[in-house]
Amino acid sequence: MNEHGFIKAVHRHLSPEVYRWKIHDTYTGGVPDAFYMGPAGSLWVEYKYATLPKRSTTVVTFGLSQLQIAWLTKAQMCGQLAVVIVGFERSAVVVTDPQLFKGITKTQLQDEALSFQLTADWIESHVISRGYTRGNKKLTNCST
Numbered sequence: 001m002n003e004h005g006f007i008k009a010v011h012r013h014l015s016p017e018v019y020r021w022k023i024h025d026t027y028t029g030g031v032p033d034a035f036y037m038g039p040a041g042s043l044w045v046e047y048k049y050a051t052l053p054k055r056s057t058t059v060v061t062f063g064l065s066q067l068q069i070a071w072l073t074k075a076q077m078c079g080q081l082a083v084v085i086v087g088f089e090r091s092a093v094v095v096t097d098p099q100l101f102k103g104i105t106k107t108q109l110q111d112e113a114l115s116f117q118l119t120a121d122w123i124e125s126h127v128i129s130r131g132y133t134r135g136n137k138k139l140t141n142c143s144t
Helices: 005-012 066-077 108-111 116-127
Strands: 019-023 034-038 043-050 081-090 091-096
Touching: 005 043, 005 081, 005 116, 034 081, 034 116, 043 066, 043 116, 066 081, 091 108, 091 116
Parallel strands: 043 081
Antiparallel strands: 019 034, 034 043, 081 091
8 A cells, every 4th residue: 555545545435525626736836635524624634654673663654744743733733633644564653742743663653553434534523523513504515
């Protein structure tokens, strides 16, 4: 599996209620790979796919550029939810702490591992709130 296949695997598990934008910006460096939006909020995600080392104490680096780290950190400073989702083997880890954007150990990755379905559920839990209402209008589908 590669990064592209990993993103598709997560997207296959997302509800149609989640508005998703797979970003491909060749003009601006550092822009995250995807943007998600729903009635409960929005989320910026930089996806990375990693090969795990043999040693459990080895730090797995994600290959984020300085521009990507700066973009995600700035988004968080402005009150936006911006994360790195790292895929490996048939699992994923959501990295929310900017201090960990440069890498974490193999053991930490394995301890925090989620299935692709649970990764999609994590995304949905931050952008969809079932039954969310604004005034008397029920908002449950932002994908149209």
